[in-house]
Amino acid sequence: MDKDQAYAELIQRTKEHALLGSCASVLGWDERTYMPHEGSTHRSEQMGLLARLSHEMLTQPRIGELLAEVQDDPQVKLKDSNHAANVREIKRAYERAVKLPKELVEELARVTTRAQQAWQEARQANDFQAFLPWLEKIVHLKRQESQAIGFQATPYDALLDEYEPGATTDEISRVFAALRADLAPLIAEIAASGRKPKRDILEREYPVDRQEVFGKEAAAAIGFNFQAGRLDVTTHPFCSGVGPGDVRITTRYNPRHFNESIFGILHEAGHAIYEQALPAEHFGVPVGSACSLGIHESQSRMWENQVGRGRPFWEHFLPKAKQAFPSALQDVALDDWYFAVNDVQPSFVRVEADEATYNLHIILRFELEQALISGDLLPQDAPAAWNEKFQQSFQLTPPNDKLGCLQDIHWSMGGIGYFPTYTLGNLYAAQFMDQARQDLGDLDGDFRRGEFGRLKNWLNEKVHRPGQRWRAGELCQRVTGKPLSHQPLLRYLRGKYAPLYGI
């Protein structure tokens, strides 16, 4: 067979697999937004069929033949070419998929479906023992998974690689350790400052319909294209990139809490702006797909935190918010508002954490997951280990497992290896922002005028459009000239909090 033909067929089959996956994305979005209550049983059958067909497409032996055929194609050997990146990442996905025994894949699907239900009930009832058998099964299966995939240094590497291709436990551990070493004193200084923002201004009357209008305006301002996307309401907000021209985000509104929806919308819009910038002509193949979960999260954190929790952003948007919510905001000064949305406060629940303490929540989970997968920690000992580590990091002990090791859905979904990507996102966001400020000059001036186009275009060009041409680490090196470091995030946090807390 002609090598060009083989490459073309490989691309066509890969696109088809992605196209089927994007059908499942529509069904998944529908399930969480508009599906009638009684449709859930049928929906799970539809999703099961699509998952099976998708797995069959991904692991068809023809893909292996085509990969062998194209491997010494000169275009594929050309460094930094589309061909090279596509073949590298198709090969990675194919090899991961065929290494996993079909029985293990199906067992994981079955167990995690039921485990999510069990977790929900166990959390509700604050009953870790009810969840323990499921956690044991999942840890057991994920250990089998890591053995099947294989790893160089530690079994956790094999799981991490699913979400952050090419990253290693060792490398992440080093950056996280440095981050914690500097973050802990910063958080302690903040606590010792005795200063507190007027948090109550966030908890006034914010009518839902006006939150929606305001949120849409803000999302559009930072660059979310509503002609190629939507904003809907769900219990758990998410972003779903269906495909070119169709990227959807969701939020939830609390009529007595302003920042839940607005920062949620900015966060999801950050993910969506990334998806909307992926090159449509490469839909479904690696160079048209997002780089990694860490890089994806860097884009949501960039717009939510680096931009959306900044003073310049609110110099522009607070007057607009006052028009939308006159009774809640008429007496609120910019400084008070800015301080309120940047309150730092150790707390038990990760999803409610501020920008600084958030990362300690992640590091705790990252360490426990490694111990669970290596076998150093038994699932039955997870609550004690959690609480002990929590005390060390936060000088607080969770009053119960609901506010401790039962709080997150991830383990019940089999998502061990996922958590570190959240802090990687914070780190990449800070490092990219440093570089953007160097390249573009006075970005704060833009934000004060409600202009976000220069930053968005920079991200489009540097971070979004390359897709998976480079892995996350190399992308970071290329965009910022440096490997990933904890320093930009630390500098950014200290720079923000020092004046607020007088430290």
Add this chain to the structure above:
Amino acid sequence: MDKDQAYAELIQRTKEHALLGSCASVLGWDERTYMPHEGSTHRSEQMGLLARLSHEMLTQPRIGELLAEVQDDPQVKLKDSNHAANVREIKRAYERAVKLPKELVEELARVTTRAQQAWQEARQANDFQAFLPWLEKIVHLKRQESQAIGFQATPYDALLDEYEPGATTDEISRVFAALRADLAPLIAEIAASGRKPKRDILEREYPVDRQEVFGKEAAAAIGFNFQAGRLDVTTHPFCSGVGPGDVRITTRYNPRHFNESIFGILHEAGHAIYEQALPAEHFGVPVGSACSLGIHESQSRMWENQVGRGRPFWEHFLPKAKQAFPSALQDVALDDWYFAVNDVQPSFVRVEADEATYNLHIILRFELEQALISGDLLPQDAPAAWNEKFQQSFQLTPPNDKLGCLQDIHWSMGGIGYFPTYTLGNLYAAQFMDQARQDLGDLDGDFRRGEFGRLKNWLNEKVHRPGQRWRAGELCQRVTGKPLSHQPLLRYLRGKYAPLYGI
């Protein structure tokens, strides 16, 4: 192979094909309701893939082997059994599908996608010549289709059979001829009566949000289950049965026209009540699927016309409508309202036609389609033939093709053979209603009290739950004890219009 095993595998493969089709239903619904504007190109690629996979599933040679295997299974030979009906109809669908050359299927898909676009533009511009090449292509392909499928009496039979399995052109022609012979004098008497309702009462201020509340209340009252369904807004209303627990209808609201949305909702709810009653355990196989388009349409017409345009219905609902729309309806008497929603008036456009003249629109199309497929009428002569027949039926000539042969989307979609099912629906609805009144006694008393459960339960049992156990003609015979006849519809129409028009 064991015959039970063969049957089980046949059923499982048939269900899987339907399950994949139901994924496409969700995408189709989404496309018309919430899909972002720029998502349409990607959506057509998704739909193309699902159509191809679905066709591959339907025509896999394994189905042919399994059908051969089970054909002399005693359970399959048992008359009126689930096994017999399932195998009969799976065989029919399989044989239809494998008779069609793949190239013809793909050519039809390609041509009709582009023809719909061309039709839309041609209708807009009132330019039949622009549509003519597409109509020629489609008629040519549909003639090829009928040759490939095969037929006993006339090529149109092969097309009709897609929508109304087992029905023949000859049989339908006889019933339609009898209907026209009696309908024409009725319509003439109505015209000669000189009476006209006060139509303006339908064209007052009807705020859209209250129409929605009122429409939902009415749909729920007649038996649409909103826990297992939804009502949304689209330009062209439809009902989509995704699967058990998930049946969705749509409507459009006109703030200055009351009856468009309310009768549209009752119509689609009629379809949906049928879908919601199909036995969930048989999802995807013939005994769990709707019988035919004619029977489906009988259910929408039943609730829209037989019930929804009846005086008893409005005895219950007009007081409620007055509460919802006080300024529009405070001075409106029941008799005036009842007359207004039953105005008979020859008109050019089928979708705006009343219950009586509607059927003449259908008979005209039925006759033209037969002539196009037999070759007696060339597509280029369609406008002249249309106008001539229109003059004969309505004593009116369409002023242009936009109000004539360009008005309907069906031909551009390749849906030749579809139109007769609309009048079959009217005929079946009247015949079923006659029987329901015989079986259940005073149904009008129920309707006056806003009670529709006895009729719905009767339809569930007699018409809905059998699925495709019997073909439409036999179902009619079993439910009403008689073959399909034009007399119940005629009697119903004369019974309604005689007092209104004093004829």
